Amino acid sequence: MTSKQEFIEKLRNSSLRPTKQRINICEVLFNRDKTFHFTINDLFNLIKDKTGEKVSLATVYNTVHAFLKKGYLKEIPINSNQTYFDTNVTDHHHFFDVNEEKLIDIKNEDVGPIEIQKSIPGKKIKSVEVLVKLED
């Protein structure tokens, strides 16, 4: 359980102004034990539900993007038409349950080493992510 004050400090330390909106978003995103997978819309609705305060959808977008850039969130590549995000920013992979449209983390150590025997001149690898689609 992180206090409002701690979020304010963390935001300031990241040179993000600790606005009421951002603090609310932090409470929803980071006051959790488990990692959290969500879409912008999930988050938008949860803010209203959990904090009672309304934050505009555009601000949710802005904040999520700010947090992404700071490395507090990770974007997960799935070809659903809604973009998914993850509060687990460590290097890891995902199951995507196609039937239930639900994401599940796969720890890095649960995936054997991935060897890419091809390279593109002038480019370096930024990330390697595995997406395992599941069905019933």
Add this chain to the structure above:
Amino acid sequence: MTSKQEFIEKLRNSSLRPTKQRINICEVLFNRDKTFHFTINDLFNLIKDKTGEKVSLATVYNTVHAFLKKGYLKEIPINSNQTYFDTNVTDHHHFFDVNEEKLIDIKNEDVGPIEIQKSIPGKKIKSVEVLVKLED
């Protein structure tokens, strides 16, 4: 080079009605040597350019989705806000050049075997895809 007549047959054999729009889309998608990575918008613009005929954007969506379901196209999971598709429907992986926003195929044999040491009860693996992001 596949003829219009051949596309008509292929569509019929897949129980897809061979409409003028679909034939135009086939010409743009499948009259190529190399595999083709595209977004709906890319395709929409190419149809006008290559065939001179206009097909509505909604029809492009419809057709791409129909082709996906039939297995003639593959959707590629990237977290760009535009969905990418691939005419290469074999099992394979991708580089995504983040700077140039460009996709590059990685043949299956250029990626070592991927071992997933975790499973979800009641669910079976539908696909395993690797996305390697590249930067300068």
Add this chain to the structure above:
DNA sequence: ACAAGAAATTAGAATAATTATAATATTAAA
């Protein structure tokens, strides 16, 4: 501490992406 200017942030309005459905075209049946 306070005011003024600079910079960042918010949220309404605009745009872009995708889907639903009424109108049209294609096919199947008689």
Add this chain to the structure above:
DNA sequence: TTTAATATTATAATTATTCTAATTTCTTGT
């Protein structure tokens, strides 16, 4: 053929995302 059934198209509606004017927060000078 003609009609009925079904599939397809494309406009209109909806949903997702971004842009920007108005507002808020911060910084600096006093």
